[in-house]
Amino acid sequence: MPRAKSKAVHLGRPRSDAAVSHAEILDAVSELLKEKPARDLTMDAVAKRAGVGKPTLYKWWPSKGALIMAMFHDRFNAILEVPEATSAEEALRTRVKHLVAQCNGLFGKVVADLIAEGQADPSILKELYESHIRPRRASTVADIERGIASGEFLAATDPELLLDAIVAPMYLRLLLRHPALTEQYGKQLIDQALLGIRTPKWRPGRRGKRDARSA
Amino acid sequence: MPRAKSKAVHLGRPRSDAAVSHAEILDAVSELLKEKPARDLTMDAVAKRAGVGKPTLYKWWPSKGALIMAMFHDRFNAILEVPEATSAEEALRTRVKHLVAQCNGLFGKVVADLIAEGQADPSILKELYESHIRPRRASTVADIERGIASGEFLAATDPELLLDAIVAPMYLRLLLRHPALTEQYGKQLIDQALLGIRTPKWRPGRRGKRDARSA
DNA sequence: ATTTTCCTTTACGTCTAGTAAAGTATAAGT
DNA sequence: ACTTATACTTTACTAGACGTAAAGGAAAAT
Structure with a gap:
C-alpha cells in the first residue's frame, strides 16, 4: 500500500533537477536566437540542441512564445544599478x-x-x-x-x-x-x-545631491 | 505561325484585368486582417475569399509579407495635407x-x-x-x-x-x-x-491656440 | 473550329506545431 | 533481489500551412 503523499516521501522516480534541464533548454534557445529570428525557431531544433524531447518542452512551457519569454526572463532580468550620488x-x-x-x-x-x-x-x-x-x-x-x-x-x-x-x-x-x-x-x-526640463540655475554640488529647497 | 508580339496584337487569351483581381485580392487581405493578426493569415484564406487560386497570389507577390505590404501601400499611401497657413x-x-x-x-x-x-x-x-x-x-x-x-x-x-x-x-x-x-x-x-524648442517671444497669429496643460 | 495563351483548380511534398502512446530510468516497499 | 509506482524520453502521429507542379478550362486571334 503506498503511503499517503504527506511528507517528502514520494513513491516512484523523483522529479529530475529542473534547474539543470531548464538551464540547458534556455541555453539552447539563447544560442538558436543568436542565429535566427524567433519566427524561424522550431521546437524541434530547441529540443535537439538541448538534448531533450519535445514533450519535455511542452511540459514546462505552453508555447514557443512562453519559452522564449522564459529565456529572456532568466537571462536579462537585471536592472542597472545607478549610484545615487550622481545627478x-x-x-x-x-x-x-x-x-x-x-x-x-x-x-x-x-x-x-x-x-x-x-x-x-x-x-x-x-x-x-x-x-x-x-x-x-x-x-x-x-x-x-x-x-x-x-x-x-x-x-x-x-x-x-x-x-x-x-x-x-x-x-x-x-x-x-x-x-x-x-x-x-x-x-x-x-x-x-x-x-525644456532642466532648471537653468541649478548647479550640481560635487556629490551631486543638494538639499531640496524649502519653499 | 504566331506573330511577333510587336504591337497590341497578341495571340491567345489576353491578360485578365489585373486592376480588378488585384483589388479583390487586396480587399480580401484587408478584411482578413481586420479579423486576425498577420501571423495567422493564410494564403489559402486570402485566395478563397478573393475567389482566386493560390498560384495567382504567388504569381504577383512572392510572399505573404509582400502581399500585406501591397495592400498597405494601396490603401494607406495618403499623406495628410496640412494647410501652410497655420503655425x-x-x-x-x-x-x-x-x-x-x-x-x-x-x-x-x-x-x-x-x-x-x-x-x-x-x-x-x-x-x-x-x-x-x-x-x-x-x-x-x-x-x-x-x-x-x-x-x-x-x-x-x-x-x-x-x-x-x-x-x-x-x-x-x-x-x-x-x-x-x-x-x-x-x-x-x-x-x-x-x-525647450518654442521661442518665448514668438506670437502666433490669432489662429494660435493657447492651451492649458491637462494634468 | 483550332490554336495559343493565360488562369484556375486540384493535388502534392515538405515542414512545423502540438499530442498520444509506448518504452526506459529511478526511487520506495517487500 | 524483485515488484511497483512515478517521472521522463523517444518515437510516431495528426493537422495545418506553405509553396509548387501538373492538368484542365476560358478567352481571344486565326
Missing part, C-alpha cells in the same frame, strides 16, 4: 548608454522578437510589459523624481512622459533597424529632452 | 491627432503587423521605411523647418530629433498596446517636446 542627468545618461549597448546585443534582438511575436499573442506583450518594462521604467522614473525633488529638473516635469520621449525613439530604431541605434543618438535624445 | 505648432498638432486616429484603426494594426513580420524578413522593414515612413517624416520635417524659418522654433532645433521624440512614443504604444494610445497622450507629447 539625475548623469543617471539618465548612464542608463541610456547602457540601454544602447544592450539593444545592440542579443537583448535587443530578443526584445524585438518578443514584441513581434506579441502582435499575434497579446499575452506576450502583457508579460513583457509587466515583468520587464514596467520595473525598468519605475527605476528610471525614480531617478527623474529625484532630480525634480533636488531642483535639478523643473517641478512641472512629468517623469513618465520625459522617459517616453527619450527611450521610445531608441526602441523604435531597434524595431525598424534603420537608422542604426548609436550611442550618439541616445545622447542627442537626452540633450533635446532636457532642453 | 508649425498647429500643423504638428493636427498631424499628431490624425496619426492617433489612424493608429487606432486598421492602419495601426497593419503597421504593427508589418513591423512584426519584418523582424523575420528585413526587406519588409526596409520597404516600410523607405516607402511609407520616410516620406511622411519628410513632410512633417518640412513643417518643423518652416517653424524654424519663421522664428517660431529655436534655430538650434533638430527637426528629425524633435519628430522622433513626439512620434516614436506613439508607435511604441501602438506596438506594446499598453498603455492605450490616446489623443491626450499625443497632446502631452507635443507639449513636452516643444517646451
